[in-house]
């Protein structure tokens with residue numbers, strides 16, 4: 499319940515917006531097509547409400563994580579509220595009676611906001627459209643920079659609502675203002691204030707190792723007070739100074755244990771940033787770290803557990819294992835699946851830790867030799883019944899989704915399936 503409270507509150511607030519506009523409707527006098535007008539106004543207000551939620555989540559509030567199930571899950575909510583606001587914006591435009599769409603300043607502002615939001619959202623929905631792709635240079639960072647303008651269009655949308663001819667009730671206007679303040683305040687915090695409020699903690703790169711020919715292990719030490727790494731399985735955002743291509747914040751799971759006096763991240767070279775990092779990151783470079791975030795924590799799960807790591811999805815499990823100072827308090831079947839043996843980074847270390855913990859059974863699977871891991875294999879190894887097991891997964895999204903579906907079919911409850919989202923877009 500607690501990890502859904504944030505979403506429940508958002509839904510209640512969005513519904514309240516609708517109710518407020520129904521109970522305190524705009525003035526009727528002088529308005530033709532009143533019903534359409536009222537619905538249009540309600541939807542416009544709903545767009546502001548939903549956009550303010552998205553802007554609030556972009557502030558990455560650590561204190562709100564328990565109410566959503568972690569920052570990675572909050573970004574999923576962000577995706578839903580943004581998509582809903584985007585679609586409702588079209589409905590608003592179509593529904594407001596045309597005679598109100600006059601040449602007032604407010605409507606010009608609305609048009610600018612509308613086109614601006616389309617320019618930001620479409621490359622996300624359709625990254626392969628050639629012209630739109632140019633706006634973002636086809637990269638995540640380009641998309642993120644463009645995305646930073648969304649708050650400006652939110653403000654324009656609000657100015658539209660107050661400058662357009664709209665005989666609205668005070669209560670509805672005041673209710674709307676709450677979300678205007680939430681949205682604008684969140685935007686200013688994200689784009690300006692967060693830089694000065696100590697969110698980014700200075701670190702120095704102490705060592706860079708390459709456990710295979712596509713993976714980097716980066717060891718970083720805090721220059722002053724380190725970030726708060728509350729439990730194994732959390733992630734951070736890091737950017738590196740002194741190399742322009744590395745000076746952009748990317749999320750990585752902390753693969754070291756919370757008790758270590760350094761933080762380690764293990765990074766697979768898969769795109770522009772991570773490939774450049776593999777070749778160019780050097781000890782001695784400065785880093786800015788933000789975090790730690792996330793609630794992927796096996797310690798809150800039941801007695802019997804199944805852990806599944808696919809490829810670089812090993813990182814939170816490395817942290818779990820490195821954190822084991824005393825006996826493991828759960829019975830764990832741990833599956834680490836990679837295509838080829840050379841991809842199984844830290845296999846020896848995992849082996850060594852497994853030998854010290856009788857309740858931990860590690861299975862390293864090379865799919866090129868033994869075929870792909872299946873949920874049926876896992877169920878068989880667990881004795882044929884996994885109804886009471888808690889499942890922890892991290893790996894490529896298609897694998898995690900397919901496994902989740904199958905685990906549900908074989909009787910694992912949805913509440914007992916936990917996974918780390920490696921994708922925020």
Ligand SMILES: Cc1cc2nc3c(=O)[nH]c(=O)nc-3n(C[C@H](O)[C@H](O)[C@H](O)COP(=O)(O)OP(=O)(O)OC[C@H]3O[C@@H](n4cnc5c(N)ncnc54)[C@H](O)[C@@H]3O)c2cc1C
Pocket residue numbers: 570637638639733746747748749750751752763764765766767768769770771772773810813814918919920921922923
């Ligand atoms: C919570 C979380 C934990 C992660 N932990 C690890 C880890 O331990 N090891 C590891 O190798 N990878 C991890 N990743 C994935 C890693 O962040 C991306 O692979 C990396 O940012 C890709 O950048 P790129 O420019 O090399 O690749 P690109 O090809 O540009 O990006 C590939 C995809 O990665 C995502 N991405 C890219 N840039 C960013 C960014 N700045 N912020 C958020 N997402 C971005 C986008 O979905 C994008 O489509 C994690 C991701 C998340 C969300």
